[in-house]
Amino acid sequence: xxxxxILTSSPDAGPIALDEIRAVDKAARLRRWLEPGIxxxxxxxxxxxxxxxxxxxPPVFCRHICPVHVRLPLQQTPDxxxxxxxxxxxxxxxxxxxxxFSVQTRLIGGGWSYTRFDVNTRLAHVWLEHGGTLxxxxxxxxxxxxxTPTEGYLGWSRAADNLSDWAGGVRxxxxxxxxxxxxxxxxxxxxxxxxxxxxxxxxxxxxxxxxGGWTRIMRRHGLRVTAVDPAELDPRLAADPLVHHIRQTAQxxxxxxxxxxxxxxxxxxxxxxxxxxxxxxxxxxxxxxxWALLTLKLPERKAGDVAASVLAMLRADxxxxxxxxxxxxxxxxxxxxxxx
Ligand SMILES: C[S@@+](CC[C@H](N)C(=O)[O-])C[C@H]1O[C@@H](n2cnc3c(N)ncnc32)[C@H](O)[C@@H]1O
Numbered sequence: 001x002x003x004x005x006i007l008t009s010s011p012d013a014g015p016i017a018l019d020e021i022r023a024v025d026k027a028a029r030l031r032r033w034l035e036p037g038i039x040x041x042x043x044x045x046x047x048x049x050x051x052x053x054x055x056x057x058p059p060v061f062c063r064h065i066c067p068v069h070v071r072l073p074l075q076q077t078p079d080x081x082x083x084x085x086x087x088x089x090x091x092x093x094x095x096x097x098x099x100x101f102s103v104q105t106r107l108i109g110g111g112w113s114y115t116r117f118d119v120n121t122r123l124a125h126v127w128l129e130h131g132g133t134l135x136x137x138x139x140x141x142x143x144x145x146x147x148t149p150t151e152g153y154l155g156w157s158r159a160a161d162n163l164s165d166w167a168g169g170v171r172x173x174x175x176x177x178x179x180x181x182x183x184x185x186x187x188x189x190x191x192x193x194x195x196x197x198x199x200x201x202x203x204x205x206x207x208x209x210x211x212g213g214w215t216r217i218m219r220r221h222g223l224r225v226t227a228v229d230p231a232e233l234d235p236r237l238a239a240d241p242l243v244h245h246i247r248q249t250a251q252x253x254x255x256x257x258x259x260x261x262x263x264x265x266x267x268x269x270x271x272x273x274x275x276x277x278x279x280x281x282x283x284x285x286x287x288x289x290x291w292a293l294l295t296l297k298l299p300e301r302k303a304g305d306v307a308a309s310v311l312a313m314l315r316a317d318x319x320x321x322x323x324x325x326x327x328x329x330x331x332x333x334x335x336x337x338x339x340x
Pocket of ligand 1: 207
Protein backbone atom coordinates (compact mmCIF):
# COMPACT_ATOMS: atom_id res chain seq x y z
CA UNK A 1 0.00 0.00 0.00
CA UNK A 2 1.48 3.40 -0.96
CA UNK A 3 1.73 5.98 1.80
CA UNK A 4 -0.93 8.68 1.71
CA UNK A 5 -0.95 12.28 2.88
CA ILE A 6 -3.25 15.26 3.32
CA LEU A 7 -1.61 18.42 1.99
CA THR A 8 -2.85 21.92 2.72
CA SER A 9 -2.20 25.26 1.04
CA SER A 10 -4.19 28.42 0.42
CA PRO A 11 -7.35 27.60 -1.61
CA ASP A 12 -5.78 29.00 -4.81
CA ALA A 13 -2.37 27.39 -4.44
CA GLY A 14 -3.46 23.71 -4.26
CA PRO A 15 -2.06 22.74 -7.68
CA ILE A 16 1.25 24.52 -6.92
CA ALA A 17 1.52 22.69 -3.57
CA LEU A 18 0.88 19.40 -5.36
CA ASP A 19 3.67 20.25 -7.84
CA GLU A 20 5.95 20.85 -4.86
CA ILE A 21 5.34 17.25 -3.77
CA ARG A 22 5.92 16.01 -7.32
CA ALA A 23 9.23 17.89 -7.43
CA VAL A 24 10.57 15.50 -4.75
CA ASP A 25 8.36 12.50 -5.56
CA LYS A 26 7.59 12.14 -9.29
CA ALA A 27 5.11 9.29 -8.71
CA ALA A 28 2.91 11.22 -6.23
CA ARG A 29 -0.67 11.59 -7.42
CA LEU A 30 -3.77 13.36 -6.18
CA ARG A 31 -6.63 11.13 -5.03
CA ARG A 32 -8.97 14.13 -4.73
CA TRP A 33 -9.39 17.62 -3.38
CA LEU A 34 -11.36 17.45 -0.12
CA GLU A 35 -11.90 21.18 -0.59
CA PRO A 36 -9.91 23.82 -2.48
CA GLY A 37 -6.41 23.80 -0.95
CA ILE A 38 -6.84 20.52 0.95
CA UNK A 39 -5.77 17.49 -1.07
CA UNK A 40 -5.64 13.78 -0.35
CA UNK A 41 -2.68 12.31 -2.25
CA UNK A 42 -0.84 9.05 -2.70
CA UNK A 43 2.96 9.05 -2.53
CA UNK A 44 5.47 7.10 -4.61
CA UNK A 45 8.02 7.27 -1.77
CA UNK A 46 7.59 6.57 1.96
CA UNK A 47 6.12 9.43 4.03
CA UNK A 48 9.33 9.53 6.11
CA UNK A 49 11.41 10.12 2.96
CA UNK A 50 9.20 12.99 1.84
CA UNK A 51 9.35 14.48 5.35
CA UNK A 52 13.18 14.21 5.40
CA UNK A 53 13.48 15.84 1.95
CA UNK A 54 11.26 18.70 3.04
CA UNK A 55 13.13 19.11 6.32
CA UNK A 56 16.23 19.76 4.19
CA UNK A 57 14.41 22.01 1.71
CA PRO A 58 10.91 23.07 2.80
CA PRO A 59 8.23 23.87 0.22
CA VAL A 60 6.87 27.40 -0.18
CA PHE A 61 3.17 26.94 -0.96
CA CYS A 62 2.37 23.71 0.90
CA ARG A 63 1.85 25.04 4.41
CA HIS A 64 0.88 21.80 6.13
CA ILE A 65 1.18 18.10 5.40
CA CYS A 66 0.32 15.03 7.46
CA PRO A 67 0.34 11.32 6.76
CA VAL A 68 -2.85 9.24 6.53
CA HIS A 69 -2.50 5.93 8.38
CA VAL A 70 -6.18 4.96 8.60
CA ARG A 71 -9.40 5.95 6.91
CA LEU A 72 -12.93 5.27 8.12
CA PRO A 73 -16.45 5.91 6.83
CA LEU A 74 -18.41 8.63 8.65
CA GLN A 75 -22.07 9.57 9.02
CA GLN A 76 -21.76 12.89 10.90
CA THR A 77 -23.52 11.40 13.93
CA PRO A 78 -22.10 11.05 17.46
CA ASP A 79 -21.46 7.36 16.59
CA UNK A 80 -18.52 8.63 14.55
CA UNK A 81 -16.82 9.67 17.80
CA UNK A 82 -17.05 6.14 19.21
CA UNK A 83 -15.64 4.71 15.97
CA UNK A 84 -12.76 7.20 16.04
CA UNK A 85 -11.96 6.37 19.65
CA UNK A 86 -12.02 2.66 18.89
CA UNK A 87 -9.63 3.15 15.97
CA UNK A 88 -7.32 5.19 18.15
CA UNK A 89 -7.13 2.41 20.73
CA UNK A 90 -6.02 0.09 17.92
CA UNK A 91 -3.44 2.40 16.40
CA UNK A 92 -2.16 4.61 19.24
CA UNK A 93 0.33 5.40 20.45
CA UNK A 94 1.93 6.96 17.40
CA UNK A 95 5.66 7.67 17.22
CA UNK A 96 6.19 7.45 21.00
CA UNK A 97 3.61 7.69 23.76
CA UNK A 98 5.91 9.80 25.96
CA UNK A 99 6.14 12.70 23.47
CA UNK A 100 4.15 15.84 24.27
CA PHE A 101 1.32 15.48 21.79
CA SER A 102 -1.66 17.26 20.38
CA VAL A 103 -4.76 16.12 18.50
CA GLN A 104 -5.52 18.44 15.58
CA THR A 105 -8.95 17.97 14.05
CA ARG A 106 -10.34 19.67 10.98
CA LEU A 107 -13.99 19.30 9.94
CA ILE A 108 -14.59 19.88 6.24
CA GLY A 109 -18.04 20.91 5.03
CA GLY A 110 -21.20 21.52 7.12
CA GLY A 111 -23.80 19.40 8.88
CA TRP A 112 -21.72 18.20 11.85
CA SER A 113 -23.47 17.08 15.02
CA TYR A 114 -20.21 17.43 16.97
CA THR A 115 -17.35 19.94 17.00
CA ARG A 116 -13.64 19.57 16.37
CA PHE A 117 -13.12 20.19 20.08
CA ASP A 118 -15.32 17.15 20.84
CA VAL A 119 -13.08 15.05 18.59
CA ASN A 120 -9.87 16.51 20.05
CA THR A 121 -11.03 15.84 23.60
CA ARG A 122 -12.20 12.28 23.00
CA LEU A 123 -9.07 11.27 21.09
CA ALA A 124 -6.63 13.08 23.39
CA HIS A 125 -8.05 10.99 26.19
CA VAL A 126 -6.92 7.80 24.43
CA TRP A 127 -3.35 9.03 24.19
CA LEU A 128 -3.37 10.31 27.77
CA GLU A 129 -4.34 6.81 28.87
CA HIS A 130 -1.20 5.60 27.10
CA GLY A 131 0.85 7.88 29.37
CA GLY A 132 1.29 10.75 26.89
CA THR A 133 1.31 14.42 27.88
CA LEU A 134 -0.82 16.98 26.11
CA UNK A 135 0.89 20.12 24.74
CA UNK A 136 -1.38 21.93 22.32
CA UNK A 137 0.96 24.89 21.64
CA UNK A 138 4.26 23.05 21.19
CA UNK A 139 3.53 19.39 20.48
CA UNK A 140 6.29 17.01 19.39
CA UNK A 141 3.87 14.45 18.04
CA UNK A 142 0.54 15.12 16.40
CA UNK A 143 -2.50 13.02 15.68
CA UNK A 144 -3.97 14.72 12.61
CA UNK A 145 -7.67 14.12 12.04
CA UNK A 146 -9.35 15.37 8.86
CA UNK A 147 -13.06 14.62 8.63
CA THR A 148 -15.29 15.05 5.59
CA PRO A 149 -19.03 14.27 5.76
CA THR A 150 -18.38 10.75 4.45
CA GLU A 151 -14.82 9.83 5.39
CA GLY A 152 -12.23 10.37 8.12
CA TYR A 153 -8.45 10.44 7.66
CA LEU A 154 -6.12 9.88 10.62
CA GLY A 155 -2.35 9.99 10.80
CA TRP A 156 0.40 10.25 13.43
CA SER A 157 3.56 12.21 12.81
CA ARG A 158 6.26 14.33 14.37
CA ALA A 159 5.02 17.93 14.50
CA ALA A 160 8.26 19.08 12.83
CA ASP A 161 7.40 16.99 9.76
CA ASN A 162 3.98 18.64 9.36
CA LEU A 163 5.57 22.00 8.31
CA SER A 164 3.48 23.77 10.97
CA ASP A 165 2.60 23.24 14.63
CA TRP A 166 -1.00 24.24 13.83
CA ALA A 167 -3.81 22.19 12.30
CA GLY A 168 -3.66 22.79 8.55
CA GLY A 169 -1.09 25.55 9.17
CA VAL A 170 -3.91 27.80 10.41
CA ARG A 171 -2.19 30.16 12.85
CA UNK A 172 -4.54 32.72 14.34
CA UNK A 173 -3.63 35.69 16.53
CA UNK A 174 -5.90 37.84 18.66
CA UNK A 175 -6.68 41.33 17.38
CA UNK A 176 -5.04 43.74 19.84
CA UNK A 177 -6.75 46.90 21.10
CA UNK A 178 -4.07 49.21 19.64
CA UNK A 179 -3.47 47.16 16.49
CA UNK A 180 -3.10 49.30 13.36
CA UNK A 181 -3.45 46.88 10.45
CA UNK A 182 -4.30 43.27 9.51
CA UNK A 183 -0.79 43.13 8.03
CA UNK A 184 0.54 42.84 11.58
CA UNK A 185 -0.59 39.21 11.66
CA UNK A 186 1.70 38.46 8.70
CA UNK A 187 4.70 39.82 10.56
CA UNK A 188 3.84 38.00 13.81
CA UNK A 189 3.42 34.73 11.91
CA UNK A 190 6.68 35.23 9.97
CA UNK A 191 8.67 35.95 13.16
CA UNK A 192 7.35 32.69 14.59
CA UNK A 193 7.63 30.46 11.50
CA UNK A 194 11.13 31.61 10.51
CA UNK A 195 12.26 31.85 14.18
CA UNK A 196 13.70 35.33 13.60
CA UNK A 197 15.52 36.70 16.66
CA UNK A 198 14.38 40.17 17.62
CA UNK A 199 17.35 42.40 18.56
CA UNK A 200 17.17 44.10 21.95
CA UNK A 201 16.79 47.65 20.72
CA UNK A 202 18.46 49.06 17.61
CA UNK A 203 17.15 50.46 14.37
CA UNK A 204 14.65 49.04 11.86
CA UNK A 205 13.95 50.17 8.30
CA UNK A 206 10.32 49.61 7.22
CA UNK A 207 9.80 50.01 3.46
CA UNK A 208 6.14 50.44 2.48
CA UNK A 209 5.31 51.10 6.13
CA UNK A 210 1.88 52.79 5.95
CA UNK A 211 -0.45 52.68 7.79
CA GLY A 212 2.20 51.36 10.20
CA GLY A 213 1.31 47.94 11.61
CA TRP A 214 4.79 46.48 11.14
CA THR A 215 6.34 49.69 12.49
CA ARG A 216 4.13 49.36 15.58
CA ILE A 217 5.40 45.83 16.21
CA MET A 218 9.03 46.94 15.85
CA ARG A 219 8.40 49.77 18.31
CA ARG A 220 6.77 47.33 20.71
CA HIS A 221 10.05 45.36 20.63
CA GLY A 222 11.96 48.53 21.51
CA LEU A 223 13.44 49.31 18.08
CA ARG A 224 13.53 52.80 16.59
CA VAL A 225 12.02 52.80 13.12
CA THR A 226 12.65 54.62 9.87
CA ALA A 227 9.31 54.20 8.11
CA VAL A 228 9.40 54.86 4.36
CA ASP A 229 6.12 55.38 2.53
CA PRO A 230 4.58 58.22 0.52
CA ALA A 231 1.27 57.45 2.29
CA GLU A 232 0.25 58.64 5.76
CA LEU A 233 1.10 56.73 8.92
CA ASP A 234 -1.52 56.14 11.59
CA PRO A 235 -1.65 59.30 13.82
CA ARG A 236 -0.56 57.26 16.88
CA LEU A 237 2.74 56.52 15.14
CA ALA A 238 3.12 59.96 13.61
CA ALA A 239 3.26 61.31 17.18
CA ASP A 240 6.02 58.87 18.24
CA PRO A 241 9.46 60.60 18.29
CA LEU A 242 11.22 57.25 17.74
CA VAL A 243 9.42 56.73 14.41
CA HIS A 244 10.99 58.72 11.59
CA HIS A 245 8.54 58.91 8.70
CA ILE A 246 10.11 59.49 5.28
CA ARG A 247 7.33 60.51 2.86
CA GLN A 248 9.08 59.15 -0.23
CA THR A 249 9.21 55.99 -2.27
CA ALA A 250 11.89 53.47 -1.31
CA GLN A 251 13.56 54.07 -4.69
CA UNK A 252 13.82 57.81 -3.98
CA UNK A 253 15.10 57.28 -0.44
CA UNK A 254 17.61 54.42 -0.69
CA UNK A 255 20.30 56.18 -2.80
CA UNK A 256 20.64 58.86 -0.06
CA UNK A 257 20.77 56.38 2.80
CA UNK A 258 23.85 56.38 5.09
CA UNK A 259 22.72 54.43 8.19
CA UNK A 260 22.95 50.71 8.98
CA UNK A 261 19.94 48.77 10.27
CA UNK A 262 19.45 45.76 12.54
CA UNK A 263 16.27 44.73 10.73
CA UNK A 264 14.91 45.65 7.30
CA UNK A 265 11.25 45.06 6.41
CA UNK A 266 9.57 45.43 3.06
CA UNK A 267 5.80 45.04 2.63
CA UNK A 268 5.57 47.32 -0.41
CA UNK A 269 2.66 46.82 -2.78
CA UNK A 270 4.82 46.32 -5.84
CA UNK A 271 5.70 43.82 -8.58
CA UNK A 272 7.63 40.94 -6.98
CA UNK A 273 10.81 41.26 -9.08
CA UNK A 274 10.92 45.05 -8.60
CA UNK A 275 10.40 44.67 -4.85
CA UNK A 276 13.21 42.09 -4.60
CA UNK A 277 15.55 44.42 -6.49
CA UNK A 278 14.76 47.25 -4.04
CA UNK A 279 15.38 44.84 -1.17
CA UNK A 280 18.75 43.76 -2.51
CA UNK A 281 19.76 47.43 -2.79
CA UNK A 282 18.59 48.00 0.81
CA UNK A 283 20.59 44.98 2.02
CA UNK A 284 23.82 47.02 1.74
CA UNK A 285 22.49 48.84 4.79
CA UNK A 286 21.80 45.71 6.88
CA UNK A 287 24.20 44.87 9.71
CA UNK A 288 26.24 41.69 9.13
CA UNK A 289 24.22 39.75 11.71
CA UNK A 290 20.87 41.38 10.87
CA TRP A 291 17.93 39.89 8.99
CA ALA A 292 15.40 41.20 6.53
CA LEU A 293 11.86 40.22 5.69
CA LEU A 294 9.85 40.91 2.56
CA THR A 295 6.50 40.01 1.09
CA LEU A 296 6.34 39.25 -2.62
CA LYS A 297 3.01 40.06 -4.28
CA LEU A 298 2.27 37.34 -6.82
CA PRO A 299 0.17 37.54 -9.99
CA GLU A 300 -2.94 35.36 -10.26
CA ARG A 301 -1.47 33.36 -13.14
CA LYS A 302 1.88 31.58 -12.88
CA ALA A 303 2.25 32.52 -9.19
CA GLY A 304 4.52 29.49 -8.60
CA ASP A 305 6.82 30.38 -11.51
CA VAL A 306 7.10 34.01 -10.45
CA ALA A 307 7.88 32.98 -6.86
CA ALA A 308 10.56 30.52 -8.06
CA SER A 309 12.16 33.10 -10.32
CA VAL A 310 12.28 35.82 -7.63
CA LEU A 311 13.63 33.36 -5.05
CA ALA A 312 16.39 32.33 -7.48
CA MET A 313 17.25 36.00 -7.95
CA LEU A 314 17.42 36.54 -4.17
CA ARG A 315 19.47 33.37 -3.60
CA ALA A 316 22.11 34.63 -6.03
CA ASP A 317 22.79 37.65 -3.79
CA UNK A 318 21.80 36.68 -0.25
CA UNK A 319 20.92 33.75 1.99
CA UNK A 320 17.24 32.84 2.09
CA UNK A 321 16.40 31.82 5.67
CA UNK A 322 12.85 30.82 4.78
CA UNK A 323 10.14 31.36 2.17
CA UNK A 324 6.52 30.46 2.78
CA UNK A 325 2.99 31.34 1.83
CA UNK A 326 1.89 31.98 5.39
CA UNK A 327 -1.68 31.58 6.62
CA UNK A 328 -1.96 35.39 6.70
CA UNK A 329 -0.60 35.82 3.17
CA UNK A 330 -3.22 36.18 0.45
CA UNK A 331 -1.74 36.42 -3.07
CA UNK A 332 1.80 36.71 -1.80
CA UNK A 333 4.61 34.86 -0.07
CA UNK A 334 6.86 36.01 2.76
CA UNK A 335 10.64 35.62 2.55
CA UNK A 336 13.26 36.00 5.29
CA UNK A 337 16.81 36.76 4.16
CA UNK A 338 20.23 37.65 5.50
CA UNK A 339 23.76 38.17 4.15
CA UNK A 340 25.50 35.18 2.53
C1 LIG B 1 0.31 46.48 2.34
S1 LIG B 1 0.71 48.15 2.63
C2 LIG B 1 1.85 47.96 3.98
C3 LIG B 1 1.18 47.64 5.29
C4 LIG B 1 2.12 47.74 6.45
N1 LIG B 1 3.13 46.69 6.46
C5 LIG B 1 1.40 47.68 7.76
O1 LIG B 1 1.65 46.77 8.57
O2 LIG B 1 0.56 48.56 8.03
C6 LIG B 1 1.73 48.51 1.26
C7 LIG B 1 2.33 49.92 1.27
O3 LIG B 1 3.35 49.97 0.28
C8 LIG B 1 3.48 51.33 -0.09
N2 LIG B 1 4.29 51.44 -1.28
C9 LIG B 1 4.00 51.05 -2.56
N3 LIG B 1 5.05 51.33 -3.37
C10 LIG B 1 6.00 51.92 -2.61
C11 LIG B 1 7.30 52.43 -2.87
N4 LIG B 1 7.81 52.42 -4.10
N5 LIG B 1 8.02 52.93 -1.83
C12 LIG B 1 7.49 52.95 -0.59
N6 LIG B 1 6.27 52.48 -0.28
C13 LIG B 1 5.53 51.97 -1.28
C14 LIG B 1 2.02 51.78 -0.25
O4 LIG B 1 1.91 53.19 -0.15
C15 LIG B 1 1.35 51.05 0.92
O5 LIG B 1 1.22 51.91 2.04
